[in-house]
Amino acid sequence: MPVGTLGTVKALDPDDLTGAGVSMVLANTYHLHLRPGDDVVRDLGGLHRFMAWKGPILTDSGGFQVFSLEGLRSVDEDGVEFRSHIDGSRRRFTPESVMRIQRNLGADVIMQFDHVIPGQSTFADAQDASDRSIRWLERCLTEVRAQSSELRGSLSDSAESRVTSHESRQALFPIVQGGIHPKLRTDAARTITGMNDWHGVAIGGLSVGESKPDMYAMLDLLHPELPADRPRYLMGVGFPEDLIEGVRRGVDLFDCVAPTRMGRNGTAFSSTGRLNIKRAEFRTDGRPVDESCDCTACRRFSRAYLRHLYVSDEILGLRLLSLHNVHFLVSLMRGARAAIQAGTFDSWASEWLDRLASGPDSQT
Amino acid sequence: MPVGTLGTVKALDPDDLTGAGVSMVLANTYHLHLRPGDDVVRDLGGLHRFMAWKGPILTDSGGFQVFSLEGLRSVDEDGVEFRSHIDGSRRRFTPESVMRIQRNLGADVIMQFDHVIPGQSTFADAQDASDRSIRWLERCLTEVRAQSSELRGSLSDSAESRVTSHESRQALFPIVQGGIHPKLRTDAARTITGMNDWHGVAIGGLSVGESKPDMYAMLDLLHPELPADRPRYLMGVGFPEDLIEGVRRGVDLFDCVAPTRMGRNGTAFSSTGRLNIKRAEFRTDGRPVDESCDCTACRRFSRAYLRHLYVSDEILGLRLLSLHNVHFLVSLMRGARAAIQAGTFDSWASEWLDRLASGPDSQT
Numbered sequence: 001m002p003v004g005t006l007g008t009v010k011a012l013d014p015d016d017l018t019g020a021g022v023s024m025v026l027a028n029t030y031h032l033h034l035r036p037g038d039d040v041v042r043d044l045g046g047l048h049r050f051m052a053w054k055g056p057i058l059t060d061s062g063g064f065q066v067f068s069l070e071g072l073r074s075v076d077e078d079g080v081e082f083r084s085h086i087d088g089s090r091r092r093f094t095p096e097s098v099m100r101i102q103r104n105l106g107a108d109v110i111m112q113f114d115h116v117i118p119g120q121s122t123f124a125d126a127q128d129a130s131d132r133s134i135r136w137l138e139r140c141l142t143e144v145r146a147q148s149s150e151l152r153g154s155l156s157d158s159a160e161s162r163v164t165s166h167e168s169r170q171a172l173f174p175i176v177q178g179g180i181h182p183k184l185r186t187d188a189a190r191t192i193t194g195m196n197d198w199h200g201v202a203i204g205g206l207s208v209g210e211s212k213p214d215m216y217a218m219l220d221l222l223h224p225e226l227p228a229d230r231p232r233y234l235m236g237v238g239f240p241e242d243l244i245e246g247v248r249r250g251v252d253l254f255d256c257v258a259p260t261r262m263g264r265n266g267t268a269f270s271s272t273g274r275l276n277i278k279r280a281e282f283r284t285d286g287r288p289v290d291e292s293c294d295c296t297a298c299r300r301f302s303r304a305y306l307r308h309l310y311v312s313d314e315i316l317g318l319r320l321l322s323l324h325n326v327h328f329l330v331s332l333m334r335g336a337r338a339a340i341q342a343g344t345f346d347s348w349a350s351e352w353l354d355r356l357a358s359g360p361d362s363q364t
Numbered sequence: 365m366p367v368g369t370l371g372t373v374k375a376l377d378p379d380d381l382t383g384a385g386v387s388m389v390l391a392n393t394y395h396l397h398l399r400p401g402d403d404v405v406r407d408l409g410g411l412h413r414f415m416a417w418k419g420p421i422l423t424d425s426g427g428f429q430v431f432s433l434e435g436l437r438s439v440d441e442d443g444v445e446f447r448s449h450i451d452g453s454r455r456r457f458t459p460e461s462v463m464r465i466q467r468n469l470g471a472d473v474i475m476q477f478d479h480v481i482p483g484q485s486t487f488a489d490a491q492d493a494s495d496r497s498i499r500w501l502e503r504c505l506t507e508v509r510a511q512s513s514e515l516r517g518s519l520s521d522s523a524e525s526r527v528t529s530h531e532s533r534q535a536l537f538p539i540v541q542g543g544i545h546p547k548l549r550t551d552a553a554r555t556i557t558g559m560n561d562w563h564g565v566a567i568g569g570l571s572v573g574e575s576k577p578d579m580y581a582m583l584d585l586l587h588p589e590l591p592a593d594r595p596r597y598l599m600g601v602g603f604p605e606d607l608i609e610g611v612r613r614g615v616d617l618f619d620c621v622a623p624t625r626m627g628r629n630g631t632a633f634s635s636t637g638r639l640n641i642k643r644a645e646f647r648t649d650g651r652p653v654d655e656s657c658d659c660t661a662c663r664r665f666s667r668a669y670l671r672h673l674y675v676s677d678e679i680l681g682l683r684l685l686s687l688h689n690v691h692f693l694v695s696l697m698r699g700a701r702a703a704i705q706a707g708t709f710d711s712w713a714s715e716w717l718d719r720l721a722s723g724p725d726s727q728t
Contacts, residue, residue: 040648
């Protein structure tokens with residue numbers, strides 16, 4: 001999932017996403033709550049209509065953003081008090097309020113409100129946050145069930161069928177926390193999967209400062225604990241090599257700002273590693289960014305042109321590299337699926353990982 | 365023609381332009397000479413290929429830019445010496461060098477190098493500049509003819525036919541100058557049209573600070589002086605009302621940065637005047653920017669969404685309003701052509717001018 005923080009995947013048009021093969025996007029509850037306001041989005045027909053995206057949308061819970069506001073928030077059992085990064089106004093998120101906000105936004109998949117901690121947290125801190133996240137999950141589930149029955153009870157038949165086909169079909173995903181502590185991860189997974197028949201399960205609190213081996217160890221550990229027939233979503237992860245290692249460990253769904261953020265910074269993914277388009281050597285390079293790529297940027301434009309756009313601060317450059325990077329990751333995931341179906345995933349993965357590490361630009 | 369200063373119409377993709385009905389774009393010789401360099405563009409196959417634009421391209425002569433570099437340039441009979449606005453390096457443009465640069469870029473229509481002066485210049489200053497521009501036009505024509513015969517002489521048959529179908533088909537347009545002085549304009553038009561059978565003729569030095577009545581008077585005056593069967597290009601003009609008044613006075617071709625620059629600033633053209641999308645009243649406005657518009661922005665997005673994008677500094681907003689504005693002007697010109705063919709131009713023009721002045725936002 002490309003990340004559409006404010007209801008737009010930065011620099012891209014919904015048609016660009018469709019053209020790149022994207023099927024689902026993520027949007028941020030915290031950001032949309034502050035701007036333009038989830039009530040505004042609701043009154044305009046919901047997020048799909050607001051941002052003209054016909055495919056599924058997942059909204060996060062705002063937990064990650066709120067806990068990133070260093071010095072701007074305080075946690076208690078009820079929820080989190082914080083100050084808006086825009087105007088400093090005092091706000092409060094609780095499991096219940098976050099469910100209401102996500103209902104207003106109208107995403108297809110909504111995330112539980114969780115207590116996010118740094119990647120290197122101690123066992124005690126991680127246990128405290130994981131236990132609180134599980135108590136908050138119970139409150140989220142209660143709130144979502146109450147919303148659904150309230151809607152059904154208060155509406156006429158025709159309105160009810162409309163609601164049933166939209167809001168009450170929101171799938172609430174729980175988030176397994178526990179830092180890099182095996183016992184906490186296992187305990188959380190078992191408690192959560194025992195609580196409800198979830199549509200899907202997310203793995204949170206990884207890719208937040210811990211080492212790669214620690215991340216892989218947690219994924220390996222969780223593999224047998226999570227339902228095999230439901231999608232698994234590894235939150236905030238999305239570099240090419242991470243996708244491959246995640247899929248290898250059973251993950252189905254990822255999100256990351258990397259393809260668009262790096263695109264805006266002039267870095268392109270390629271099958272032979274990363275490429276910094278601003279480098280002088282590309283000034284007269286007539287080749288596409290990635291000769292094996294069939295995105296609309298690589299089909300039409302040279303490295304020299306893209307470098308020219310970046311050096312000249314032209315907006316089209318931001319869009320073309322963002323588009324290329326998103327297309328690259330979607331193609332990679334499509335390749336992974338085909339390899340799994342063909343029973344050749346391990347060799348496919350090894351080849352990709354070797355190639356990604358081989359390029360002259362891999363250290364960029 | 366939308367303006368693609370640096371080989372990209374700001375914030376737009378070539379496919380956006382095609383979708384909006386654009387048939388021809390302008391690019392700037394001065395800017396492309398400095399960055400990435402016209403030699404680089406030539407070595408990469410020319411500007412069409414560089415910017416992936418299949419339609420015709422017109423390049424200006426750089427005169428306007430060079431003469432805008434207040435304090436950075438000096439004029440003599442041979443040409444203009446100036447300093448690059450990028451690195452301060454000393455450069456020189458002459459009629460001959462500007463023809464060579466435009467040959468490197470490979471546009472379909474190339475402009476003569478001219479001496480541009482402020483709109484309110486005295487008769488003496490305007491006469492001096494107009495006479496010099498005509499002498500420079502003779503040198504441009506000589507240079508273009510020499511280039512063509514040199515190319516034909518030095519190449520093999522197959523290479524020659526390739527060149528003939530590209531560089532030597534560049535159409536050199538002369539520019540009628542003369543400020544707001546009727547005698548100078550008439551003299552220039554007669555001298556220029558007597559000099560060669562031009563593919564088209566440009567009218568320069570208008571929309572540079574003079575009053576609208578003065579501009580219209582010059583266009584009225586030139587109407588009978590210019591060949592009726594060749595396109596007339598009014599340089600640097602392009603607000604909706606200006607297009608209508610220009611077409612009324614026989615102009616076929618315009619260029620202006622207004623649609624894209626205003627789009628990036630959050631101002632949208634509409635059939636009832638201009639609209640500043642950032643205004644608070646649009647926060648919850650579910651209507652498209654212009655309810656009578658069928659551009660891809662108006663078909664999909666609300667004013668509320670576009671306002672949200674602008675308030676949040678999202679790149680997609682810059683693209684969507686630029687696209688809308690370009691689409692708006694192309695549609696307006698298409699309407700003008702249909703009205704001319706139907707013999708109803710005067711009433712069509714009156715209706716449009718009334719409507720453009722009617723909107724609540726017309727003073728924006």
